[in-house]
Amino acid sequence: MELNNVKDVGVLIVGAGPAGLTLAIDLARRGIAARIVERGERLFPGSRGKGLQPRTQEVFHDLGVMDAVRAAGGPYPPMMGWEGERRLGAFEMIVRNDPTPGAPYHDIWMLPQWRTAEILYARLRELGGEVEFGAACTGLTQDADGVTARLAYADGSTGAVRAAYAVAADGGRSAVRQALGIGMTGESVDPVPRLVADVRLTGPDRDHWHVWQRAKGGGLSLCPLAGTDLFQVLAQYDDEDAAPDPSPEAVRRLIAERTHLTESDVGEVLWASPFRVRAAMAERFRDGRVFLVGDAAHIHSPAGGQGLNTGIQDAYNLGWKLGAVLRGGADPALLDSYEEERMPVAAGVLGISTRIHRAGMAGNAKEPRRTAEVHQLGLTYRGAALAVDLRSTVAEAALRPGDRAPDAPCTLPDGTPFRLFDAFRGPHVTVLALGGAEPPAPGRASVVAYRVGGPAPDLLDPDGHIRDGYGDQGVFVIRPDGYVGCAADRPTDRTDEMTGYLATLGT
Numbered sequence: 001m002e003l004n005n006v007k008d009v010g011v012l013i014v015g016a017g018p019a020g021l022t023l024a025i026d027l028a029r030r031g032i033a034a035r036i037v038e039r040g041e042r043l044f045p046g047s048r049g050k051g052l053q054p055r056t057q058e059v060f061h062d063l064g065v066m067d068a069v070r071a072a073g074g075p076y077p078p079m080m081g082w083e084g085e086r087r088l089g090a091f092e093m094i095v096r097n098d099p100t101p102g103a104p105y106h107d108i109w110m111l112p113q114w115r116t117a118e119i120l121y122a123r124l125r126e127l128g129g130e131v132e133f134g135a136a137c138t139g140l141t142q143d144a145d146g147v148t149a150r151l152a153y154a155d156g157s158t159g160a161v162r163a164a165y166a167v168a169a170d171g172g173r174s175a176v177r178q179a180l181g182i183g184m185t186g187e188s189v190d191p192v193p194r195l196v197a198d199v200r201l202t203g204p205d206r207d208h209w210h211v212w213q214r215a216k217g218g219g220l221s222l223c224p225l226a227g228t229d230l231f232q233v234l235a236q237y238d239d240e241d242a243a244p245d246p247s248p249e250a251v252r253r254l255i256a257e258r259t260h261l262t263e264s265d266v267g268e269v270l271w272a273s274p275f276r277v278r279a280a281m282a283e284r285f286r287d288g289r290v291f292l293v294g295d296a297a298h299i300h301s302p303a304g305g306q307g308l309n310t311g312i313q314d315a316y317n318l319g320w321k322l323g324a325v326l327r328g329g330a331d332p333a334l335l336d337s338y339e340e341e342r343m344p345v346a347a348g349v350l351g352i353s354t355r356i357h358r359a360g361m362a363g364n365a366k367e368p369r370r371t372a373e374v375h376q377l378g379l380t381y382r383g384a385a386l387a388v389d390l391r392s393t394v395a396e397a398a399l400r401p402g403d404r405a406p407d408a409p410c411t412l413p414d415g416t417p418f419r420l421f422d423a424f425r426g427p428h429v430t431v432l433a434l435g436g437a438e439p440p441a442p443g444r445a446s447v448v449a450y451r452v453g454g455p456a457p458d459l460l461d462p463d464g465h466i467r468d469g470y471g472d473q474g475v476f477v478i479r480p481d482g483y484v485g486c487a488a489d490r491p492t493d494r495t496d497e498m499t500g501y502l503a504t505l506g507t
Contacts, residue, residue, distance in 0.1 A: 009035045010326045012149055012163035014137045014176050017044055019294030019311035020169030021120035025063050026319030028127035030427045032326055035161055037135035037151060043121060046271040047112035047198050047225055047232045049308030055376035056309045057105035059316050062425050068119045073111035074226030080208035085260035090208060101465040102406030103377055110226040139179055147289050165322060166290045174296035180287045186280020195244035195274045197233040197251050200267035215258035246272035277301045279350050285339040291318055298346040306349045309376060314342050320480035328446060328506025341381045377404060381483060388501055390488040399470055401487050405478045408465035413457060423450055424482055429507050435473030437490035440498040446507045477501060
């Protein structure tokens with residue numbers, strides 16, 4: 001087969017879902033030539049992953065899309081239980097949290113997956129990127145210098161792309177993962193089939209997430225999708241052998257059979273998809289120059305809203321490392337840390353979503369099950385190769401390398417309000433030097449240093465929020481993905497080691 005349109009790029013991304021788009025944005029702002037191809041003719045049209053966890057909101061703050069996300073979405077409503085036409089009363093499935101100085105994004109934010117993808121795509125285009133729709137990856141080979149992927153286009157033509165690295169972001173049935181021969185180990189979480197759909201309805205109020213737990217044939221819920229005039233329908237089937245029908249007529253009939261609504265109350269059915277709940281993880285997240293992110297690497301139950309969020313953070317972890325290797329001069333061995341860091345996280349998160357799902361199968365839906373554990377703020381890379389602690393003594397509750405770096409409201413020396421998340425925002429490495437410590441000085445624009453306190457501070461901490469998060473003194477290296485990479489005492493006699501650590505990050 002003749003291969004036309006062969007182009008050299010830094011990174012080929014296969015799949016334009018939220019994970020692939022996040023990676024493309026991160027690479028674009030680092031000046032990395034990337035090519036993102038998508039088998040479909042457009043962005044994914046459904047609401048499927050509709051909950052953005054607080055940690056994902058922090059990622060979106062850094063990527064410059066959080067204002068759009070806040071404007072387009074909304075908080076989750078309380079649940080309303082129903083039995084036929086009778087209201088059983090409202091209850092909360094989500095444990096509500098207040099914002100703190102260290103965690104300003106404090107609750108799950110509802111945004112339909114299609115809208116998240118639209119916002120990310122708009123940001124990518126602002127940065128000069130584009131998605132090639134109707135372009136399927138049909139195979140790839142790799143050698144010591146790069147990856148060659150074969151492409152098939154919707155018009156029947158073919159092509160190829162040559163890239164230094166490739167990333168599979170093409171979903172749970174990933175063609176790239178299968179081409180690499182990477183297996184997935186997993187289990188069926190729930191034997192019964194389900195159906196999810198986006199519909200327009202008249203009748204239900206939009207102040208509640210309406211649930212018919214004991215409906216004949218299986219439970220059904222209607223969730224008003226924030227920022228839209230749509231509801232997400234989620235139905236389960238008591239019969240394990242049922243074959244959910246996603247046709248508009250069948251969806252209308254399903255809603256009428258299980259609720260007090262009539263078929264005429266159901267307007268347009270925009271999208272519907274049957275599925276079965278599985279939990280599975282790829283045997284490895286890397287094969288040579290090819291990496292797996294998102295559903296290509298791990299498949300979750302929708303319970304707890306972990307899948308989409310974990311995939312976005314896969315991409316966020318990988319993006320800065322590819323940038324450091326391709327532009328920052330970092331040793332390619334830095335890329336080994338992607339699998340080392342993300343596989344344990346994915347395994348832990350899979351355990352959370354599976355446990356929540358099975359608790360829902362066995363227990364009372366009124367029991368609050370979406371606690372702070374689903375927010376992903378406590379996920380850590382402690383013990384991994386990039387988590388280096390040079391301090392002589394560390395208090396038990398102290399912030400440690402591998403932990404997420406907390407936010408803190410503070411001020412510039414002239415009193416202008418500032419926050420650490422704004423210091424971290426961007427593709428650079430950040431160094432915080434507290435209590436008069438001197439930051440290491442690699443002399444590179446990719447490192448931004450801030451002195452907190454001391455004779456010539458860059459930041460003031462009038463309310464003690466930086467001190468609460470980081471302590472009174474020391475030097476902290478904050479990675480581009482917002483995790484503490486290295487910490488040292490003050491006064492430090494380990495400047496050379498810290499400078500060496502910065503070099504491993506490509507600075």
